[in-house]
Amino acid sequence: MATVGPSATGPIRVLLVDDQTLVRMGFRMVLDAQDGVEVVGEAADGKSGIDMCRSVAPDVVLMDVRMPGIDGIAATALITEECPRSRVIVLTTFDLDEYAFAALRAGASGFLLKDVGPAELLASIRAVAEGDAAISSRIGRRMLDLFSQRLPSGHPEAADDAVAALTPRESEVLSAIAGGLTNTEIAQRMFVSESTVKTHVGRVLMKLGLRDRVHAVIFAYEHGLIGHRRQG
Structure with a gap:
């Protein structure tokens, strides 16, 4: 081990x-x-x-x-x-x-x-x-509730070039992270392995210049990406 x-x-x-x-x-x-x-x-x-x-x-x-x-x-x-x-x-x-x-x-x-x-x-x-x-899924969803009360409704145009550079699958992963899903839950939803999810998460963080998935959640709400998810 x-x-x-x-x-x-x-x-x-x-x-x-x-x-x-x-x-x-x-x-x-x-x-x-x-x-x-x-x-x-x-x-x-x-x-x-x-x-x-x-x-x-x-x-x-x-x-x-x-x-x-x-x-x-x-x-x-x-x-x-x-x-x-x-x-x-x-x-x-x-x-x-x-x-x-x-x-x-x-x-x-x-x-x-x-x-x-x-x-x-x-x-x-x-x-x-x-x-x-x-960050647990329960806390992630609580974050969703709090941010939705404080931030304006989704404005896709607020996202910067880095967001536009995400692939459809990476955008889907970002939305799932923002919804508080764990890697296991994302893997089950996408019918892929957890290692594949980890790879996607790593690429999302790198492209957006984010430290970790907590800050991916914050980024997603601040940029109005929730509720206007790109389709993969």
Whole structure:
């Protein structure tokens, strides 16, 4: 079995940033019990999280949104700018927390509820560490609801040349991502293998200059691509 983590040289290094001691303790207990994952630090606020990220360079940061002082949004923006090696997963109590969506815009690579189960938490950390993103289909569809209330209805002309360069199949994949579908669900819908879906996703991200699938969702709604999907 392949070694889990961003490389074969060691475990995924995780930093916990949350102002609630019990929350940090709970996540640490789960992660300490797992092979291939190491908690390298804890911070009780955004400023401490930023400072620790600079010093320990974690692979993944589990970031609370609502904290005193520098909140999770500002901390995420600074970390993604100053510590590009570190990727952020936003944690929130509410799945329609607008602050969490703002953090995604700031550069976070994932969005999880604090009551997430151990299996989903670990899968999300591993996905983000490997360059993917962590966003469940339920959260993706919640994002759809939120964006549809705030952004104008679809305007295909708002899409730039990069979008026009997508093949019909890549456009279909982008729409599926924006709808919150996982690679497995996309593969089932298109009757192709997951590896083929991963290839399409990678090409979409590259052509659009996007970091991961979370930002593909945001891009799709900001450009009015939902509701005016190209036909493949």
